[in-house]
Amino acid sequence: xxxxxxxxxxxxxxxxxxxxxxxxxxxxxxxxxxxxxxxxxxxxxxxxxxxxxxxxxxxxxxxxxxxxxxxxxxxxxxxxxxxxxxxxxxxxxxxxxxxxxxxxxxxxxxxxxxxxxxxxxxxxxxxxxxxxxxxxxxxxxxxxxxxxxxxxxxxxxxxxxxxxxxxxxxxxxxxxxxxxxxxxxxxxxxxxxxxxxxxxxxxxxxxxxxxxxxxxxxxxxxxxxxxxxxxxxxxxxxxxxxxxxxxxxxxxxxxxxxxxxxxxxxxxxxxxxxxxxxxxxxxxxxxxxxxxxxxxxxxxxxxxxxxxxxxxxxxxxxxxxxxxxxxxxxxxxxxxxxxxxxxxxxxxxxxxxxxxxxxxxxxxxxxxxxxxxxxxxxxxx
Numbered sequence: 001x002x003x004x005x006x007x008x009x010x011x012x013x014x015x016x017x018x019x020x021x022x023x024x025x026x027x028x029x030x031x032x033x034x035x036x037x038x039x040x041x042x043x044x045x046x047x048x049x050x051x052x053x054x055x056x057x058x059x060x061x062x063x064x065x066x067x068x069x070x071x072x073x074x075x076x077x078x079x080x081x082x083x084x085x086x087x088x089x090x091x092x093x094x095x096x097x098x099x100x101x102x103x104x105x106x107x108x109x110x111x112x113x114x115x116x117x118x119x120x121x122x123x124x125x126x127x128x129x130x131x132x133x134x135x136x137x138x139x140x141x142x143x144x145x146x147x148x149x150x151x152x153x154x155x156x157x158x159x160x161x162x163x164x165x166x167x168x169x170x171x172x173x174x175x176x177x178x179x180x181x182x183x184x185x186x187x188x189x190x191x192x193x194x195x196x197x198x199x200x201x202x203x204x205x206x207x208x209x210x211x212x213x214x215x216x217x218x219x220x221x222x223x224x225x226x227x228x229x230x231x232x233x234x235x236x237x238x239x240x241x242x243x244x245x246x247x248x249x250x251x252x253x254x255x256x257x258x259x260x261x262x263x264x265x266x267x268x269x270x271x272x273x274x275x276x277x278x279x280x281x282x283x284x285x286x287x288x289x290x291x292x293x294x295x296x297x298x299x300x301x302x303x304x305x306x307x308x309x310x311x312x313x314x315x316x317x318x319x320x321x322x323x324x325x326x327x328x329x330x331x332x333x334x335x336x337x338x339x340x341x342x343x344x345x346x347x348x349x350x351x352x353x354x355x356x357x358x359x360x361x362x363x364x365x366x367x368x369x370x371x372x373x374x375x376x377x378x379x380x381x
Contacts, residue, residue: 002028002272003091005053007083007107008098009033010041012203013121013147013264017096018045020269023280028272031092034083034099037061043068050074052091055083057103083107088114094272096147097122100205101328102370105129109363112142119271121147123218128321129366130225144226145271150219151226152267153245153258158227165251169229171219172239172246173298176211178341179240183302189341191334208331212344213298217309221320224313231314236306237295243285244293261285304345308352318361318369319352325373326351339381351377 004021008014014033021028032053035042039061046054046069055077056065062078069076077086084107087095095111096119097104104122109129111118113136120126126133137144146152150171158166177196178186194211195204209215220234247257260266261283269280300307305327312319330344339347355373358365 001026002093003031004028004094004096004272005032005034005087005089005092005111006030006096006098007034007087007104007122008036008100009045010035010038011098011100012206013096013098013268015041016265017098017268017272018049020265020272021049024269024273024278027278032086032089034086036099039064039068046074047072053077053086053089055079055086057083057099080106084110087111087116092116094119096268096272097125098147100124100203102128102324105366108133109136112136112140112144115140115142118142118144119147119268120144121268123148123215123222124324126222126225127218127324128370129361129363130221130320131316132363132366134225145274146222146226147264147267147271148219148222149262149264149267150246151223152270154223154227154248156258156270157246157248157256161248161250161256166227166229166233167249167251167253168233168235169223169227170235170237170247170249170255171216171223172237172242172244172295173213173216174210174242175238175240175296175298176213178211178302179238181302186302186341191337194334194341204335205328205331208334209327212305212341213303214305214309214327214331216298217306218324220306220309221313231310236298238298239293239295241290241293243290259285305348308345308348312352315357316359318358318365321361321366321369322352322355322357322373323348325370326355326377329374329377333381343381347377347380350380 006014030049030051032051034055036057053075059078066076087107087110094117097108098121101124104125108125146155195207197207242262245258249255263282266282312323326348330347333339
């Protein structure tokens with residue numbers, strides 16, 4: 001029986017993780033959950049799964065959650081520091097890091113320091129501080145298992161290939177809702193349009209990142225750290241059908257691919273049960289109906305964020321942290337209709353040029369860089 005803590009249980013990955021746990025009660029026990037603003041769903045989850053601990057990041061709703069769970073023997077805590085402490089609790093075996101954005105960094109570090117297995121769904125953790133995270137994971141012998149469908153695909157393709165040299169990996173991308181739009185058409189697209197992803201059901205922030213291809217850029221940086229690759233070994237392919245989740249090309253030219261229906265519960269379950277692969281009733285691919293699998297190069301003129309990610313990865317230091325912080329600010333502004341779709345890339349590029357670069361950042365440098373970048377970008381509009 002594995003005891004699970006979910007950081008961000010009310011989000012898309014969090015709710016699907018709970019579905020996997022619910023379907024396998026003999027394998028998993030939910031020990032702790034965290035949420036931010038969605039009181040009703042967090043309380044509903046707590047009452048259904050009866051975890052030992054519930055943490056709310058937003059301290060202003062603490063009393064509301066505590067009162068709603070007052071009749072149950074559940075410990076309720078609040079604040080970011082409480083979440084960082086909660087992940088270190090002795091009974092927890094696996095921490096599913098499904099919090100959105102930079103907020104997932106500190107609790108992931110604390111969980112690693114406690115030697116927990118990390119089921120990593122928060123890609124920003126490795127984007128912002130990949131070198132630090134990998135060093136800590138090695139120091140504390142904490143396994144990091146990818147939950148992102150693309151990185152899970154690479155991870156599955158590498159099973160049994162420990163002595164095989166990787167020539168390159170091919171990360172697939174759906175292309176998002178604006179794949180076929182012209183550059184001129186992108187000038188007037190709205191947040192409502194961007195939130196209509198053709199294949200995946202995801203939260204608002206990651207859906208916008210998918211539309212701008214920043215999500216794929218983050219995955220490129222994440223892949224560097226997860227699999228020990230350099231920029232020349234990572235290729236992005238647009239694959240609109242989202243059936244081939246990613247591929248590995250080996251030194252002899254052989255390519256292994258992981259295919260499946262676009263359903264996040266499969267990579268979630270694989271991370272939770274690893275190294276086992278267990279039965280599930282997830283959707284199957286019918287190749288008699290899926291008669292076309294197409295691939296194309298991403299358009300870096302239209303989707304500049306992907307190029308920014310490669311640039312940040314190559315230069316290193318705190319530049320990926322600047323990239324992430326700027327992106328979080330502009331995505332929020334775009335969702336609030338304060339800036340246009342193309343302005344997001346313009347502001348990110350400006351921040352990458354102007355915010356102070358640090359070649360060998362410490363954790364404190366990352367914290368300060370994140371803060372400075374957010375202030376800098378917020379003052380641009």
